Amino acid sequence: MIALPYLNKKLLALNFLLALFLFGGCEVTLAPAYDQAIVEKVTESSDLAMRFFAEVAGGTSSETFGVREPIYNVLIGAFESLKLQAKARPVPENVALEKINELLQAKGSNAISGEYPSAFAFEKIAETFKKMKHTDRENGIKPLALQAFKGQVEIFLDQAITYESFLKR
Amino acid sequence: MANDVTTIIAGIKDIASGILEKDISTVRGFSERQLEAIAKQTVIIQKGIANGDIDEDLREFFLDGLEAMALNFINTLKGILMVTLEKLWNALVNFLYKAVGVVV
Numbered sequence: 635m636i637a638l639p640y641l642n643k644k645l646l647a648l649n650f651l652l653a654l655f656l657f658g659g660c661e662v663t664l665a666p667a668y669d670q671a672i673v674e675k676v677t678e679s680s681d682l683a684m685r686f687f688a689e690v691a692g693g694t695s696s697e698t699f700g701v702r703e704p705i706y707n708v709l710i711g712a713f714e715s716l717k718l719q720a721k722a723r724p725v726p727e728n729v730a731l732e733k734i735n736e737l738l739q740a741k742g743s744n745a746i747s748g749e750y751p752s753a754f755a756f757e758k759i760a761e762t763f764k765k766m767k768h769t770d771r772e773n774g775i776k777p778l779a780l781q782a783f784k785g786q787v788e789i790f791l792d793q794a795i796t797y798e799s800f801l802k803r
Numbered sequence: 804m805a806n807d808v809t810t811i812i813a814g815i816k817d818i819a820s821g822i823l824e825k826d827i828s829t830v831r832g833f834s835e836r837q838l839e840a841i842a843k844q845t846v847i848i849q850k851g852i853a854n855g856d857i858d859e860d861l862r863e864f865f866l867d868g869l870e871a872m873a874l875n876f877i878n879t880l881k882g883i884l885m886v887t888l889e890k891l892w893n894a895l896v897n898f899l900y901k902a903v904g905v906v907v
Contacts, residue, residue, distance in 0.1 A: 660896055664889040665882065751879040758871055765864055778851030779861055785844040786868045789837065793872070793879045796833045800883050803890050 663726040664734070666750060668801040672719050676756075676798065679712040680791050683759075687784045695774040706767040710760050717756035720798075755794035762786050811902055818894045826887040830880065837876050845869065 686705050694702065766783045769775055775783070848865045851857030857865065 660900070661893045662889060664885040664892075749878075751875050751882045754871075754875050754878065758868070758875070762868070765861075769861065776851075776856035778847060778854065778856035781847045782844065782851055782857060782861075782865050785840065785847055786865065786872070789840045789844060789872045790875070792833070792836060792840065793875050796829075797879050797882050800829065800886050803886060 665801060666723040666726065668803070669719070669723065669798070672716065672752075673795075673798050675712070675716055675719070676791070676795060679709070679716065680795070682712070683709055683763075683787055683791070687780075687787075690775070690780060693775055693777045693780055694770050696771060697774075699771045699774075702770060703767070706763055706770070709763045710767070713756045713760040713763065716794075717753050717760065720750055720753035720756060720794075723750075750797070752794040752797045755790040755797075758790045759787055759794075762790070811899075814898055814902070815895060818898055819891060822887065822890050822894060826883070826890075830883055833883075834880070841869070841872060841876070844872075 682705075686702075686709065690702065762783060766775065769779070844865075848857060848862070848869070851865075852862055
C-alpha cells in the first residue's frame with residue numbers, strides 16, 4: 635500500500651521513456667528552435683531598460699513625466715514585439731510530443747504548448763512598464779515602488795534570457 | 804560480446820553525464836538566482852507597503868506579479884527540462900544507431 639505512490643512514479647517514468655522509444659522515431663524535437671534575433675533584441679532591450687531604471691533611481695515626479703514618456707513607449711513596444719516574435723515560433727509537432735502531453739495531462743500537469751515561458755515573461759515585462767508609465771503620469775513613483783518595478787522586470791528578464799539561451803543546443 | 808556491452812554502457816554513461824552535468828549546473832544557477840530575487844522582491848514589497856511608497860492599487864499589482872513570476876519560474880524549469888531531454892534522447896539515439904552501424 636505504502637509502495638503505491640512510488641510505483642506510480644516509476645510507471646510514469648517508464649511510460650514516458652516507452653512513449654519516446656515507440657513514437658519518437660530517430661531524433662525528436664521537444665522545444666522550439668533557437669532564434670538569434672530574439673536573443674539580440676532582448677539583450678538590447680534589457681540594456682535600455684536597465685539604463686532607464688538607473689536614470690530614475692530614487693523615484694520620479696509626475697511633473698517631469700513628459701520627459702520619460704517616449705522611453706516608456708519604446709520599452710513597451712520592444713517587449714510586446716519580443717512577445718510576438720517568441721510566440722510566432724511553431725510548437726514542435728510529433729507523435730512523441732503528443733504522447734508526452736497525454737501523459738502530462740493524465741497526471742494533472744499542463745501540456746507543453748505554444749505558451750513559451752519567454753513569451754509569458756516578455757508579456758509581463760510590457761505590462762510592468764505600462765503600469766509604471768500610468769503610475770508615473772498620475773502620481774510619480776516613490777523609491778520603494780520603483781525598486782519593486784525594477785525587481786519585477788529583472789526577474790522576468792532572467793527567466794526569458796535563460797530559456798532563450800538554453801534553446802541553443 | 805561482453806567487451807562490446809561494456810563499451811556501449813560506458814559510452815551511454817559518458818553521453819548522459821556530459822549533458823546532464825552541464826545542464827544541471829545551468830539549472831542550479833538559474834534556480835538560486837530566481838529564489839534569491841523573488842525573496843528580495845517580497846521584502847521590497849513588504850517595506851513599500853509599510854512606509855506607504857506602495858499604495859493599495861500597486862500592492863495588488865505587485866502581489867499578482869509575485870504569483871506570475873513564481874508560476875513562470877516553474878514553467879521555465881519545465882521548458883529547460885524538455886530541451887535537456889531532447890538533447891539526451893538525440894545523443895543516445897545517434898550513439899546507439901552508430902553502434903549498430905546505422906547512419907542517422
